[in-house]
Amino acid sequence: MSDSPALLRATGVSKSFPGVRALDDVHLDLRHGEVLALVGENGAGKSTLLKLFSGIYRPDEGAMELDGAPMSPSGPRQANELGISVIHQEFHLMPDLTVAQNIFIGREPRRAGLIRDDELVRRAGVLFERLGIPLDPRQPVSHLSVAGQQMVEIAKALSFDARVLIMDEPTAALTETEVDTLFRIVRDFVSPRTGVIYVSHRMDEIKEISDRITVLRDGRYVDTLPTASTATREVIAAMVGRQLETGVRPGAASSGSAPGADGREVVLSVRGLTTRKLLRDVSFELHRGEILGFAGLMGAGRTEVARAVIGADRSTGAVEVQGRAVRIRNPADAVRNGIGYLSEDRKRYGLLLDQDVVRNVMLSALPGMTRAGFVRDADGRRVAAEMVDRLAIRTPSVTQTAKNLSGGNQQKVVLAKWLVRDCDVLIVDEPTRGIDVGAKDEIYGLLTSLAAQGKSIIVISSELPEVLRLADRVVVMCEGRVTGTLVGADATQHDIMELATRFGTDRSLVTTGDSA
Amino acid sequence: ACGSGGAEPGAGDKPYVALVSKGFQHQFWQAVKQGADDAAAELDVEVTFEGPETETEVEKQLTMLQTALDKNPDALGYAALDSEASIPMMTDAESRGIPVIAFDSGVESDVPVTTVSTDNLAASAEAAKHMAELVGSGKIAIVGHDQTSQTGQQRVEGFTQYIEENAPGIEIVDTQFAGGDHLKSADAAKAIMQAHPDLEGIYGTNEGSAIGVVKAVQESGKAGELTVIGFDSGKAQTDAIRDGLMAGAITQDPIKMGYETVKAAVAAINGEELEPVVDSGFYWYDETNIDDEEIAAVLYE
Amino acid sequence: MTTPSTTTARTERAATRFGNRQQLQQILAFAGLVVIFAFFSFASPYFLDWANVKGILLATAVTGIMALGATFVIATGGIDLSVGTGMTLCSVMTGVFLANLGLPLVVGVLGGLAIGALIGLLNGLNVSYLRLPPFIATLAMMMVAQGLSLVISGTKPIYFSDVGGFDQLAAGELVPGLPNAVLIFFAAAAIAGVTLSKTLTGRYALSIGSNEEATAISGVDVRRWKVVIYTVAGLFTGLAGVVMASRLNSAQPGLGLGYELEAIAAVVIGGTSLRGGKATILGTVIGALIMATLTNGLRIMSIPQEWQKVAVGIVIVLAVYADILRRGKEA
């Protein structure tokens, strides 16, 4: 490590939680004018380290410095005052307040004791204009999609006059267009007096934006590498502690063997799906053993298709399961018909945050885990322990409360819930959101083998490589309509983008504009 | 039109008398209502009867009084929970020429043309007198029904005063209030009996309290060991007396109270002169006289 | 992403649409009340009489003022069970100040408000610093206040007959035809409305109710603000106590239990969510008016008392259901 005065430095910091040593003698230094990437597997301790900088946690041991001066922020407020602005992995938003009210909470401009909401809206408007974020400052945050919420968090962090900008997986919920916007924002931000710490599991992004990479493994500091001269393979090796094969798996979605539409039985057929808000006449078919990708820009309506199909939102149109016409009025009907849906918003639609891993994993499959009407908890514990192993969920025990898990591990728990339920049709919406590279591969393998066993899977993803890698066919959506279906093997990112922008502009980040 | 038919009051030709009482769901008030309805049928007037849920709800009663006045009755019967608080409305009634009959307890004002009531102090003194005779000497306790209402206080006061003045051998070791709730009164009485194993008698100041006391005596297997004296009637109490669980009780004559109130109201409407006080009376009843015609007539089930 | 200018234009369009819709909602919120009013006017000739309307307003005043305070606590996702007996304690203490100690009128009234604030302060401290669930903290306060009212008053009412002008506080008519109690209620509602929507106290109450953890992480001193919010709520309890005392021209120590439920009901009927985060003062005022109007109308119609209960229950279901339909699917 260099001895030049770093902008932000942590030396020998440790932090423990009951049953977990999240950080153990970790070092990090952020130089002036650089973007430092922080990488590591799920549960490696990245978010915990960042929470030390923002004063949410205090280190058990070790010290932190800002510009050579010792610092130990007492809380986020003080961290902000010191010039440290953090975008946390978990959103900290007040859904009932408006976007503007959220951004300026604790800093409300007042006249004669009264809050000037017009001024709040004006300031938010100026901020959004500068950042190119298409949000209405007067909208309640509860009306926003995950992506919209992420943009609010970004805007909030940038509304401070920060010298250090820390971002914990800011792009997990974003599609490539927004990622471009974000990168523009980051580049604008960086100057000789500032610096950025950037956490992501997307290696290509790290390559693109960062100058150096600090790697954590199991709560320990591994190394700091210069981005330019390090191959992705090496970074990953440092993360997982061994060599790992990544990239396209032979036999997955590769050329000739793609089952495509030919011959295989149709397990799910959707005709003319239309919703009041967005969807117009969406039709597609899903075959046995097929992985069907859904691609599109943010707000294109992929999530809405899934929610409509499982009956979470109202829609018109015909749905057939295994050739039978069915009426699905709510998610319970969907599951009864063998259709499961993993939501993109794990906190809101995925997890029982204050319950343990066992209860979360059991939730969907509970009726099948009873005998004479009584729940067999032993089964649940066994299945949960199996899932912990199979998905490498990093947790001190299966009775750990879900909210104490790291973001990626939470995502694995939600996935585990659906694996336990074992539906014939599984719709996964951003299934690898927040999941590390190694585990991502495992999950890809898992989905592929499920398909090979005859399950049918719909993968909605904003990461085009993910879609291309997994899908046999790709449905591309734009503005609530299907603009084309490509055969996975022949599709390219370029083809998809062309279809995805068929109707020109994107939509606003607001998703539930008329109800709520 | 017995006042509960939902018919439009005052719309017909019949005179309309609005009664605002201190309660409505207790047996006692239901008996008052019954007397009022009897009189209404006999004298061909319309009567409505209303009261708050508990005897602490002064403000609720005031609102009821207000609404009753807004209905423009020909006369108003009123059992004040707090007479001070209703003075402005009494004045209002007077200025609108609506005669007011006070019942159950008086109103400290010149407005009411007469007051139909039981003398609670005297009635509870009578209860004390019987307690003293039956117990002779020793420890007794009181389970009261309400700590703040005038009636609730007087039922305790009259009793205590009598004992202090006339029964030097008797000590009132505890007075607890349980809101007239049967179950809570039973629990309270049990606790008192527990704390004073040598207790000789308990006095319950209204129907719920008295039944609660009987329950407590029964449940602790001390039937026959304690002298229980009650207040008001109702089937549970009369049964308890017949079964020897309760030595006796004071009953008022609620039916007469209701009847006399409406009768006085009609007289006032007709411009007749009225006595300033109509005593609706009270009676001691026990095993010996419970079936007497005079007593049976004032007991309600 | 679109260019900034288009974005702004679109944004503003959306905002206007949004603003209009909110206004419409607020106007429609009256609908339930208007229907109830219309029904009773039709059903009874005595109902739509100024004297009776005045009676309804007067009956709304005390519970309404309590409900205003409770709105703040409920906005945070808490609950305040101490408003009823707390109000009584404030009445009693006002009685002690004015009737027993003979202090000047203004001092006595301010004293009553101060006791209210003190009750709120204690609630707030218990909730914030002892981390008691609001239900428990205010339940305990409900009992303590009830006990203290009885102890301090010697279980006897305190009369203000000798305190000149005290009864005029509620009964006087600064605006001819409108009792001061009602005037005070409306003024208090206006103050509460501004406080909820335009001051930090209100904003943070809603923010805490919406997501307490996020609010704390955003740098708001949640504990301290909760104390402030409960204290503000306590001030309204104090005001209710003073108005109650003036209306009865006496402090009735046995009163109060059960009022908390009415106050909370008014708040919830007004569309405020018990989960916190969403609250409007206008809703609370309308909720309180609906409750008082219902009771009054049924009485005016001389419906037997037992049936009144049944009717009130059913109408509340209908009124709130209509409100839910109006607001759309969110439940």
Add this chain to the structure above:
Amino acid sequence: MTTPSTTTARTERAATRFGNRQQLQQILAFAGLVVIFAFFSFASPYFLDWANVKGILLATAVTGIMALGATFVIATGGIDLSVGTGMTLCSVMTGVFLANLGLPLVVGVLGGLAIGALIGLLNGLNVSYLRLPPFIATLAMMMVAQGLSLVISGTKPIYFSDVGGFDQLAAGELVPGLPNAVLIFFAAAAIAGVTLSKTLTGRYALSIGSNEEATAISGVDVRRWKVVIYTVAGLFTGLAGVVMASRLNSAQPGLGLGYELEAIAAVVIGGTSLRGGKATILGTVIGALIMATLTNGLRIMSIPQEWQKVAVGIVIVLAVYADILRRGKEA
């Protein structure tokens, strides 16, 4: 990543350690109750006497049974204000079945339970399908039940004197020395405990309380299950009504208001969160016992009524605060 076998072993070991801690917590939960018991035993020689302990248990029974039902509703994040007057309605209907219609004992008792279930069913339908806030739905039911009790009984108590053996339901002693009412309470608690932790009804109640939207997306028919949960709660209300009626050997139509608050207080003192997702039956039983013990102890000590209220309020604060300290910082 470790190899599967090691991980599993580690995971399961950790689970056991954790399990022990939970057991310890449950044992400690008695602490508050034990301290209160110890205090009163010391303060009054009459307190620790079997007759008195029996009295406390008997006093706990009715409210306790109601609290058991309320625990389910509170576990979903709802609230049930109708338990008090609902219980009364069940008493009255049991009276109608047995005393007025002269049906056989078993039929009458089952009828009482059925009415309870019906009340719960209606609450559930209103909450699920009309999407009414539970506070409103059950507040309305509270009023309707109160009104109907009075209407049906003609505002007169219904006596069971002629129904042979009905009073033995509560007062009899199948286990010598222990009144049946107490036995019924304990049996009901055992059933409730198993239902809450081991059946779909209980597990879904906790899931819904923890995250209703996530539970729905997981394929649980939340609306239907809510109806089931409220109905189960109603069954306990019905049982409370039958026990109450048997204990008083009469159905008292005017009773019941205020019991809901006691029942909810017992639940919350027992550590169940009003936000839902966390609930234990053992906690509720202890909560109910704490309330009854406090009242009894203070009465035995002949503390004046007004001071009893103050004392109960303060002790509740202390007991719950101690519980919070014990459970650590989570609050």
